Amino acid sequence: MTQTLAMMRGRFDPSRHGALLALVVIVLFNLAVTPNFLQAQTLFVNISQVATIAIVAMGMTLVIATGGIDLSVGAVMALSGALAPLIFLSDFATANPGLGLAASILVPIVVALCCGIFNGVLVSVLNVQPIVATLIFFISGRGLAQVLTNGNLQTFTNPSFSYLGTGRVLGLPFQGWLVLLIAVVLFWVVTRSVFGRQLLAVGGNERAARLSGIPVHRVKIGAYVICAGLSGLAGLIVVAINSASDAARIGNLMELDAIAAAVVGGTLLQGGRAPIFGAVLGAVIIQLVKYTLLANGIADEVALIAKAGIIIAAVYLQQARKE
């Protein structure tokens, strides 16, 4: 099994191997301890919960690969999640359901992409440190979402929009397939496209990349834009799952989950590596740990401490491997 995986990747990679091992351990533990773990319902719950983390974590992986970080993902989710119901509940959308539905998906994602351009320009052109640059939307993005909705909870019934969160394809949740599709596309982008090679070069050594003629600004902005766009999509999924939108809660603390998933999946914070499937794996591990604790009657709060332990262990293993 490990041999095959190692060959698939072309070389042996202990940090991702460790994550896989952790996953196997958690699954075995659940099989032994957690009641009803092997039920379809369990699978569906976990897939629909992990999807948003995985989608945002993949975007975060690209940003971290450039040596940056994006703290604004949760706020961008809130912004897009607040916009969607505003649009399809408007008079225009009730008169033209088809157009309204399209607008309620496209407009929030375009707004999210604009947030990404803002972050990317600050980081690359104005040379502001990523933590500080993305801090601006972290602080104000959720505020904007709450201004738009007056801080109200928006509830709705819109079956075609809710498909994003509750639909099934071949018996599995739609957003699970979405994760798979995004992962395959991004994996191709990172490993095969020119942009992907430039991305890793910028993260590996920005100065060298600049000197060898890589458009560093454009590549960095691209990473932030993709990350923000994916966050926007994740915001829509959260709203669709709940059939309700609460700007104060959508994507709350998502930046931490996404960073944790990326790091557990083998992304180096210094940049230069973008293991897309690793990020998905990291998201799955974090979700499963959360589920395991909850399903066994251990409080949510303790799950936070467990998550902290996983993050420290994952990064410590990375460090140990490097030295």
Next chain:
Amino acid sequence: MLDNTAFDLRRYLRGGGHSFGVWVALVAMILFGLIRYENFGGAYNISSFLNYNAMFIVISVGMCFVILTGGIDLSVGSVAAFTSVVAAYLSPYGIQVALPGAVLAGLAIGGLNALFVVAMRIPPFIATLATMLGAKGGALVISGAQTISIDWGSNFTRLGMEQAFGILPWTIVITAVVVIALWIVLERTSLGRTVLAVGGGEDASTMMGLDVTRAKVFVYALSGACGGLAGVFLASGFGAGQPLEGVGWELSAIASVVVGGTLLTGGMGSVGATVAGALLLGLVFNILNFENGRGVISLSAYWQMVIRGGFLFAVILLQSHLASRSKGTTI
């Protein structure tokens, strides 16, 4: 002659980091407030403003030390929430137990950060992210996710309610003492010089024989202890341990440090400018509240978040401009 003036200004900016702007902005905003609002300079506004912002000033100064070494501490908000609960549980034994107990609890988490960063070589961002989650979880576990009310019979409540020597709230007096002490540590001791040197270049500092490890352990422990003190202020100010508070405080503290002109890459910055940065961010809210009170505008708490972000953006643009002109470094 004109050329000479320009040269002097530039040299001044270079010498004082990028903190020049924050002082100008602070003075301008205070003048604006004094002219525009009748009660702005009144004892009540000054005292309640400082009382509320004391906890942000304390964690910002601790954060400043960490950032000076080129690190970051994301755990301070959770630490404050955790220690406010600790302080509430210890309040029946009086302030002489509750205050040191809570500060020690913060110090312990800071020590954990130091262990992760220094001994295990985990990047500060991740190490303190983990302790942030851990402290938040810890606060919720020991409090059962409930606010823990404070024993009103003890002398702990006097901290948030009574004035020291009949003039200023105790929180402000304690904050002033902490700020002055840390200013002396940074500007006048070898430990402070090492902190600055580590941020300027860690390898070079090691080669010069400076005790880099000691400096790093010191800054994380200090930041944890500052978070602990902020937790004490939080508990006394609200009359309860608040396990759900502290969300986003670390980012307010980082914003204060950055607004104060300290570079996130470390090596350059000051305690005074950080306090000025914290006061400036606090003043944005204070002035917005006055505007609300006059009925000229009606800004919800949500708008205030947006404006705060916009304000941070403006300061960042200004600093990025100054930085590119004077040194070519990043913020």
